[in-house]
Structures are given as C-alpha cells and as structure tokens.
Amino acid sequence: MKKQHPRRPRLRQEYIYRQRGYPDFTWDSSLIIGALTRVAGRQGEMLGKMRQLGFGVQREAVLNALTEEITKSSEIEGEILNSGQVRSSLAKRLNITLENPAKKSHRIDGIVQSMMDAVGNYKEPLTQKRLFGWHAALFPTGYSGMRKIRVAAYRTEAMQVVSTDRDFSNIVHYEAPPPEEVGAQTDAFLKWLNADGGEIPLLKAAVAHLWFVIIHPFDDGNGRLTRVITEMMLARAENTELRFYSMSAQMQKEKAGYYAILERTTTGTLDITPWLEWFLGCLERAIDGSGEVIGKVMEKAAFWQKRSTDVTNPIQREIINRLLDGFVGNMTSGKAAKILKVSQDTAARALKDLAERGILSIRGAGRGTHYVLGKL
DSSP states (O other): OEEEOOSSOOOOTTSGGGSTTTTOOBOOHHHHHHHHHHHHHHHHHHHHHHHTSOHHHHHHHHHHHHHHHHHHHHHHTTOOOOHHHHHHHHHHHTTOOOSSOOOOOHHHHHHHHHHHHHHHTTTSOOOHHHHHHHHHHHOTTSEETTEEOOOSSOOOSOOEEEEEOTTSOEEEEEEOOOHHHHHHHHHHHHHHHHSOOOOOHHHHHHHHHHHHHHHOOSSSOHHHHHHHHHHHHHHHHHTOSOOOSOHHHHHHHTHHHHHHHHHHHHTSOSBOHHHHHHHHHHHHHHHHHHHHHHHHHHHHHHHHHHHTTTOOOHHHHHHHHHHHTTOSSOBOHHHHHHHHTSOHHHHHHHHHHHHHTTSEEEESOGGGOEEEEOOO
C-alpha cells in the first residue's frame, strides 16, 4: 500500500475517529481473555528460559531479534534495509564484537538508535520531542525516496492509504484525520500512553499500535514508528529491555491479514475486539517462533564453546558464524569472497581447510561445489 495526499479530503463518517466517543475504545473481555492468558504464559516461559542462559547468549539472541525487528518493519513498508549494516550497528550498541562488521550507514545508525532508545529506555515517557527525534532518524536527509517531506513535525496535508487495482484505479483503504486535528489527537495519545491507568500492559500495547495508526501524524514513516512504539510497550509489559522475538517479522509473514484487520478496524466502530484478538494471536505466534531463533543462538554458543581453540583464523570464524546464523543459499568460495571482501583464492583455501578438518562438509561438484556445517 502507498500513501498519498488528496487535493480534497473526503471525510467519511464511518472512519473510527468520527465515531461518537472516540477514542474511548471498547472490547469484549470474555472473547480475549483466553488469548491474553496464553500470551502471558508464553512470555513467562520464554523469559524464564532466557534468564537461565549466559549473558553472552542473551546478547546474541537480542542482536538477532532486533536485527529482524528493524529489517522486517521496513520490509512491511516495501523498503529493504541492508541486514548486515543493521546487525553491525546494533552489535556496536550492544558491545558485541563482530569478526567482519558491515560498512557504516548514518541512516541505519539513526534507525537503530531510535529502536535502542525505545526498548532501552522503555520506562521513560514518550514525549513529542522524543517522537520527533525518532522520526528525524528515519529521514535524516528530509526526503522519503525522491519526495521532500516534513521531518520532526506533524503533517500539514490530508493523508490517504491507497492501493492500485488491476485497472490501475486507486482504492482508498483509509483516510487519516485532517491535519488540523493531528496535534490534539497525538497529544491525547501521548498523555494516555504515559499515564498509569491500570490497563493490562499487553492490551495497552495493542491499543497503542492501533491508535497511532489511526492518527497517522506524519507525512511518512507512520507504520515504522507504530512498530517502534509497540516494541517499547511490549518491553514495558515484560519489564525488560531484552528483546528475544520480533513482532514485525511475524506481521510481515501475515502482512495481508495485518492490513486487512487494520482496514476493518479503522473504518469500523469503537469496538476493537477483533483487532485485539488478531494482535494477541500474532504476538503469540511471534513468541512461539522465537524458539527457533533462540535455538540457533544456543547452537552457535555450543559450537564455539567446543571449537573456540580450533578456529582462530578470522576469515574462517566469520564463514562459520554466517552458516550458524542461517546463511541463505549455498556457501561457495565466490560468495564467501564477496561477503568477506577477500580474493576467491583466499576464501577457497579457508573453506577447503575447514572441510579437511571436518568442521565443514562439501556438497556438490564442479561449479556447484558448496559447503555446509559438519557435525557440531
């Protein structure tokens, strides 16, 4: 979906912010109590397991989860970030040393800094100044693609969420509140977010996600900021800055359903029960999916505990780490050379040596020769 600024705003009464009583959202607690109980249980199990692990394993799991969170949040909006640069920027802030860090990117550093501020300082109030700082970090040049936008300031034009059908006609899925209402609505949102109203923390995270989407206060970046706010609220709910799963990664997997439930809710009544059910279900699936990610981290830790003195060459260590992290595709000498910025001969020698020592196994032949991890 894309955003556009219509010349003539067409406010429709069925938009949720035009409902009498907005923003006093309602829901049927009897329909969400089961999902809420399951998610809370999953959170407790996950955090309990992670607390039993060493500090190094925890940091590695956080690095993986936040890398996925940042890259997948942008991917939802159609923007592909360099995951290596995201990972390197995060590693620096987590005091994790990488064998071969990616080239520095000021823009990615800004995006990472916003996320780290959100989860690392989750107890701090979200003020307008802080929110504007996050927005400025998303667009350090003042442009979104080729389009000049207002940065660290609320939009001054109407905003529509649209897509294009097969006949190339625009379909309007949602029209955000008019710009003259944005400041007051965002102030009300921030006041509620920072107040302790006795809400169940997980439900507050779900409502915060929806409410910020409804307001759509900026020219661009609203979806990504929504998910940064969600991470902050989930950190509050779990009372820890350590993130071991990615909500955005799960939302990306369920992108069609995510957009569909948002459209239904933002054009509906103040009863947001279906949205809460979807959000809690997505969160439960995200937590369940973290088991695989955490399993890889534990596998990696076990490998280096056993093999730390066997592999001292930095090129070989980086090759192994890439494979342990779930390298996509076949690890060939050509790919290794490109990734590590060394000659193909150097990469080939490193791979061959690892294979001869049984650390890697050779698959294929000729041009199809590639390497996989041997028995750990």
